[in-house]
Amino acid sequence: MSIKPENINLNKIFIKYLNEKQYSKLQLHYEKLGKTEKQLPAIIFYYACAITLNPSSNIKNLKHAHNLFEMLYVNNRHDLQLLCNMIELSFRTQEFKVVLPYVEEAYKINQSDERLLLGLSKIHLYLANLKESIKYYKILFKINPKSKINRDEFLTSLNYASGITQEYYLSECKNYLKLLETNKDLEDYNFNFKNLKNNKIKIGFLSSDFKTHPVSFFLKGLLLNFNKDKFEISLISNLHKSHYDNITDELKLLTKNWININSLSDSEATNLLRSFELDILIDLCGFFRGNRFQVISNRAAKIQACWLGYNNTTGIKNMDYLIADHNLIKKEEEKLYSEKVLFLPKIWNAMTPSNILPEIQKNNSIFTYASFNNFHKISDDTIDVWSKILNNSNSQIILKNPMPSSIVGEELKLNLLKKFIARGVEKKKILFINRKKDFQDHLGLYNNVDVALDTFPYPGVTTTFDAVLMGVPVLTMKGHNLNSRCGESININLQMQNFIAENKDDYFNKALSLQKEKNILQNFGKNLREKVLKSSLFDTKDFTKSFEKIIQKIISK
Template sequence: MSTQDNSLAENYYQQAIEQWKSRDQKQALQFFKKAVRAKPSNAHYWYALAGTYHIQNKFRAARFCFEKSLNLNPNQDEIKIFLCEICYLLTDYKSVAYYAGQVDLSKIQNLEILYKVACSFKELGQLEKTGQVCSQILSLDDNFWQAKLLAAEILRIKGYSGEAKVLVLELIDQQPTVGKFWNELGINEVDLAHEDEALSAFSKAEQYVSGPEKLIIGSNYLFEFSSGLRTAKDILDAHLLWNKKYCKDQGGSFQSSKFNYLKSNDKKNIAYLSGDFKTHSVSYFIEGILENHSRDAFNIILLSNTQEDEKTKKFKELADIWIDLKLTNFETAAQIVKRLNIDILIELSGHTNGNKLNLLSSRLAPVQATYLGYFATTGLSTIDYWITDNVVHPAHTVELATETIFRLPRCYLAYTPPPQSPSIAESPVIKNGYITFGSFVASRKISDYSILLWSSILSEIPNSQLLIKNRSCVSPLYRSELIEKFSLCGISSQRINFNEAKLNLEDHLALYNKVDIALDTYPASGCTTTVEALWMGVPVLTRLGELMVSRNSASLLHALNLQNWIAETDEEYIDKGIKFTQSIEQLALLRQGMRERFMQSELYDSRGLTLHLEDFYLKALQEKLSANKEVRF
């Protein structure tokens, strides 16, 4: 480049500086652009242009220019720090982590940027790094509450709910009107199986938040409320109230003129909406359905509200259309979905974490249904069907719902086991000389009711042991609380064993080889853990209730023709728990043949389940377009 060009570029740059000093950012931007065009090899010109874009919140342009400057001069740590902030605002968390790794974080004093780095590590599942950055922030300013709240959340995710609760209570003591604190307290109380305390915390949280946060906290409340011993009417009323407060059934009535229908011989558009297209319990039940859908008859659309991981790639491959709704607001998401001309929309989350249930308060498809991910009504009149089966919802069910309950003519679930499943070992009682009961369900399900039932069984079987495994088992506070409850029931701590959750699924499944009999929880029964136990040869004893929340395990046991492992009363549960330990030979034979029994059952038949679902989808659509209210077979 000639001296004249250099002079011209510098002249543009100086004019930009003058415009900047006079606060004319628009003109400054134009002169910075001219300087870059005149001398594109000058890193400083790119830096100045990037800074101008950054000030104007034009983050994509700022990132491009900062990266140009960095390529020309890699020794610019201040740019790497800027890029951490910009990439966070662009939700590119991997790039935040990359640039954070290029600098010495311990020398950064900007707490806001450090917090964004910590949040990015959390989004990527790098919990140790998240905690380290939070500690650094709090060492600089112990009053930076966002970092303290994030640190508490990380503790909880790692299983230390009791310890996290202490941190959250400190925050509440300092600022009692911050809804985020109360919501986090509620989630910790859920993990500790403190039902009343959790509901109280969520109610407090609702008072102090607004907008979309209210919907999330309201769903948190419903999830915990519906997991307890409630009447069908109480559960329905609570969901109707949520709908009235937050959704109001916008545009809920069905009008055929609102939809662009395909001809009867064309493919139908089926959409599944979920926050769990990742390594999650729901994924092991929906994967087989997506793999077996007829691609000649259906286009498969996946509407994702998922914090993605490695398994998400699998779901993207199974989708004809993949739509990421994670960062979209209600209005934008609704517009996106409406443009897809969906015929059948199936939501898979209910009121669980990551749901976008409020989307279905608008009529986005002729047929809308809820399936798989939740155990109660959604409360939305705009959802037409709740897909279950005859065990979960027998003909005489007392369950109440805003949806029409549709019962599939078979078990409503089918499980896709991991390819590298461990083999089934012999019954551990043969080697140990004593019975080992087990419960691998989430800590929230281990209610006081369950502990009373289990203690009654343990007290009648000398030397028997109970193995409890869940995420919270790493917490000394959680373990001591459980031990105290068992002690009050006369069961020594020496008979209660704990094992923390395994990150590796194969290791998790292998732990079932240490269990003779799995004891299901009540009133919230297992589901995924029940399937896993059966897959690994471990029979599951369940206590049947009236509502779906207490009947999932029963449906799974019916599918394997193990109805004798279902108890209808507390007394029957305890009696069977004792009886089944009295014949070690029968236990061993059952275990030995369980994998084959499973593979010959409906639980392993994703193709058969998919055919039934597809038949239902088409008939439901035909009925809806014919203005009939429900499917009739």
């Protein structure tokens, strides 16, 4: 059957709309054509593309585009681009129950298709199915060892998964390093910095999280207490201006120099930072989203270090130092970190407490555990132990992800709940609560909690600071590297070693024994808050002095 001339012309018109980014115009034109089932597949495709690309499309619109792509794909299973479009949209709608079976089915037939492997990796990572995600990433990188796509996300995910050794993690970092060093865009790759001595020590902090984010909460105390006569501080932001908030404004007031590199290429950003002649550039992002690791790999400052935002090694040759404490890395383990480790004397970070704290007053009638950690930190091993605790006691657990609802969809919660139910836990024992925008309201939720259960192998940090500040002790477990020992370091600094479990069995036994404590509020509660406020966790003045000393020490070398 020949295609009518008017359909050929319509094809050309729609392609022209897409090329000129006139998405709304295309949508209006399409909607005047009549019922969808009467349109040619190509015309439906262009319409769904316009909805997908239109910045004004809402969730309802995006779901409609997803349905259109699905309709086309069901009738043409060989067109994997349609399926890839569905995958892309699923992350924007946070709905995967429709697309995931299609991707799994297509992968069985097309096992070397990198797009499908990447889709499976990302979907399972979003749903906190870490073993599956890592499995597909490994297959992807085996098929294409030179692929840089999502390599940083893969490395980040290794910190969340059980059974990953530090040796294996470091080897994967070094694989990524080889790819970064193949960059040929930058002139004078081995840049020689002038040996001029600045009047003040110039420190630059690089991050994409200078907003309402834990990195900002911990950094604030340092910025407030730095000796301004000796140090000149620059904040180098990779945050898009549309994401600035009141915390961004607050941080900008605490520094002499605010530099935004979000719109710059890696080469442009590297050359700009080199021109500032920083004595040291401290990366606060690591492999997390928004990182500028190619800039670090290029060497943008005389000395480069990582701290705070990413608690592990990077494997990057031009990352000179890693800032930690003696509780996080043992002396014999330093060889498993590519950077030279700088040890702070007490704890690796400290926070400025809020001026106003909610009153501590327990509200719960049933013994209640809680974890307000990112749901992706709740590994299968963690679920195994928590399920055993809940199945062997009259207790419940409150779960709250600190991320906004735009990131945490219902399917992530349901997938987590399904894992507990599969282990025999009654649904009523798992209580999901929504994120609180107001910080005081967030802290107030701890009045419903007796004991906070830490996740492993990726423990909480900010959430642990919050919990103990509200008089709630945190049961954590010993780890095997910097990242997995953060909970240990916090409890050691609080002299609460009895809340550090040796292993999973000890964790289970300690959690149950705490239910027998008749005076949780009396033994912890207000007394714990007083202890915490006097501890190194919130002594930002002393922390800053220690931080200044190690910076001065490496600069003087």
